[in-house]
Amino acid sequence: MITFEQVSVQYADTASPAIAGLDLTVPEGELCLLVGPSGSGKSTLLGTVNGLVPHFTGGTLHGRVTVDGRDTRTHRPRDLADLVGTVGQDPLAHFVTDTVEDELAYGMESLGLAPDVMRRRVEETLDLLGLADLRDRALTSLSGGQQQRVAIGSVLTVHPRVLVLDEPTSALDPGAAEEVLAVLQRLVHDLGTTVLLAEHRLERVVQYADRVLLLPGAGGPPVLGDPAEVMAHSPVHPPVVALGRAAGWSPLPLSVRDARRRAAPLRERLAGRTPPSPAAAPGEVLAEAARLVVRRGPTAALRGADLDLRAGRITALMGRNGAGKSTLMGSLVGLHAPAGGTVRVGGLVPHKARPQELIRRIGLVPQDPRDLLCTESVGAECASADRDAGAPAGTCRALVTGLLPSLDDDRHPRDLSEGQRLILALAVVLTAKPPVILLDEPTRGLDYAAKARLVTVLRELAAAGHAVLLATHDVELAAELAHRTVVLAEGEVVAEGPTAEVVTASPVFAPQVAKVLAPGPWLTVGQVRAELDGPA
Incomplete structure (x- = not known):
């Protein structure tokens, strides 16, 4: 579905490329998690998929990125809108209407979908993301997490074949994050949607990934592979992986459930002990x-x-x-x-x-x-x-x-x-x-x-x-x-x-x-x- 052929992106004001030598394929119906330190090029890579790089963000794109056969060098973002849905880090930057319901319908209106189709999809999305009670609310009156869910919903109503998400759970409470990730997993498993997702809070998402793409930064080569294999060497990893490393577990667990199955000896070893209390002395x-x-x-x-x-x-x-x-x-x-x-x-x-x-x-x-x-x-x-x-x-x-x-x-x-x-x-x-x-x-x-x-x-x-x-x-x-x-x-x-x-x-x-x-x-x-x- 998404193919990178020797892709590099160089910005005019930087000494080294944001990404270099990327050569891989993300097949249809797969959730690929993009990880790496800040500044390693994750947002740039996502931008090459939806055409924002280089058409709007500048920079020089070397190599070739194709999405379902469409070359992003010759297809601008508007030419990919029916195929690629994008949610960035800042939901307010995406909004073009005033209320939740209008925002969910806007993308479908732009594509000329029939009113009855639009109405049905809006209702489905309101229920999927727990937004039904907010349908008439002004977007500016919502909390940051609520705005994030609306931004995700406005993309889902179009039914894109590819979803590109930059930290989609960063502003969500734990419960809302689980709901959003469950929706993404359902789209991948049931509808064959291809999802490319960058996220810093790996404890929330790594267990859902089919593959992980690591951008190590500092000129290191990209690494694509099985989540457990990549996490074993990744400089960024969730606490459950760090716990597995400390305990010497192999293969490393990616979820709490997997870790609990391995942790009985560790729990026995720690039984009766308590960590130092972090309590601060009372002040004024x-x-x-x-x-x-x-x-x-x-x-x-x-x-x-x-x-x-x-x-x-x-x-x-x-x-x-x-x-x-x-x-x-x-x-x-x-x-x-x-x-x-x-x-x-x-x-x-x-x-x-x-x-x-x-x-x-x-x-x-x-x-x-x-x-x-x-x-x-x-x-x-x-x-x-x-x-x-x-x-x-x-x-x-x-x-x-x-x-x-x-x-x-x-x-x-x-x-x-x-x-x-x-x-x-x-x-x-x-x-x-x-x-x-x-x-x-x-x-x-x-x-x-x-x-x-x-x-x-x-x-x-x-x-x-x-x-x-x-x-x-x-x-x-x-x-x-x-x-x-x-x-x-x-x-x-x-x-x-x-x-x-x-x-x-x-x-x-x-x-x-x-x-x-x-x-x-x-x-x-x-x-x-x-x-x-x-x-x-």
């Missing part, structure tokens, strides 16, 4: 919400929510898409006036405080980091952040380099990937070193190496006395980093306590290691590896 309350009620139009987004953020403590805020996580964070930085209850940050009432005062007390990295970026280059953003924070020149740039060393000063923020923009926005906020730091989906678009660097930075901030709040669907991040976890549902706090207690009590929010080694208290591969390497 730096920000708090008490019985907070917030309305977004006619909808009550928060219903009596309570939260306190203490110095030196990292808190994870979890819950399904639309539960109120972003609204709670917005209330803490003054974006929403409470309809009931109170919010205080360092003695200030956020929605009444002067911005100049508030930004030195609390900083927010939003889901869409472009909201914080307003200059023409990475270097200019860093210099502006230093001036605004009164920090020494180079402070912001040093933070960027520590998190993502390959990010050049002359890159324009609009040309960065979702993960790269997030790193830049995070560095801009951290430059002022506010006592309270809020991050909304901070690992969206980050590979495992960048996430590990982020974990280090946030631990250092907590150790220095900052209060950190993470709104996240990344259960592995919460298990690795958070001292406490708060779970929201329908705008209410339904669970709150030490992370180990909260996440292990829920199969939805439990990390892979906890599921494999249950009922033991282990959450991360690092904990297990430290125990295995330590004294018997």
Whole structure:
């Protein structure tokens, strides 16, 4: 279905090609998972399939890419629209209408499908992706995860033979991600759809892949093969694979089910032992919400929510898409006036405080980091952040380099990937070193190496006395980093306590290691590896 013949892509402003020497075939009815570190060329490779590379993104394409016999060098994206459906990292960039139902119908209208066909497919897609209750909602009123599901649905209604997806589950809660992946698997198995998917959260998707294509970056050759074989050598791999490596299992497991079947001896070895507690010493309350009620139009987004953020403590805020996580964070930085209850940050009432005062007390990295970026280059953003924070020149740039060393000063923020923009926005906020730091989906678009660097930075901030709040669907991040976890549902706090207690009590929010080694208290591969390497 998709054939790459000695494909290379070279951009004018780079010294080395984004991808080089790619020669492979993806057959019909196969789910091929594309993995590799940030900057290894995954998005570029996906762009060669739908014609965006080189027709819209620039660069020089060498070699030949064909999709069902159509050469992407001579077929522009509009010529492939009936054959290839594409969902990128940023769902808002895809929307052309105002409401959910209109967006699902738009692609079919463009292809001239009959009204009765369009109506049937819209209803099918609403049910498939759990969007029926949102059909009349404005797209701008949806959460990031809900927008992602609509973007996927708008592609599925056209019934393309090839689906190209760039991090389709990055903004989804665990339950919604499983639903989307189940739909993709059904399309592959039942309809013969060919799916080419790039994703950093491999713990969600690797078990569904028929084959894995590894782009190792740094000039290394692409590797295509069986998922277990590729994962055995891949520099990026999910926790269940890392656990298998640490335990010496062969072949490596790709799913929690496979790992549990192998883990009985490991569970016996770890029986009676407990990992060190990550609990932080209680610090002073730096920000708090008490019985907070917030309305977004006619909808009550928060219903009596309570939260306190203490110095030196990292808190994870979890819950399904639309539960109120972003609204709670917005209330803490003054974006929403409470309809009931109170919010205080360092003695200030956020929605009444002067911005100049508030930004030195609390900083927010939003889901869409472009909201914080307003200059023409990475270097200019860093210099502006230093001036605004009164920090020494180079402070912001040093933070960027520590998190993502390959990010050049002359890159324009609009040309960065979702993960790269997030790193830049995070560095801009951290430059002022506010006592309270809020991050909304901070690992969206980050590979495992960048996430590990982020974990280090946030631990250092907590150790220095900052209060950190993470709104996240990344259960592995919460298990690795958070001292406490708060779970929201329908705008209410339904669970709150030490992370180990909260996440292990829920199969939805439990990390892979906890599921494999249950009922033991282990959450991360690092904990297990430290125990295995330590004294018997």
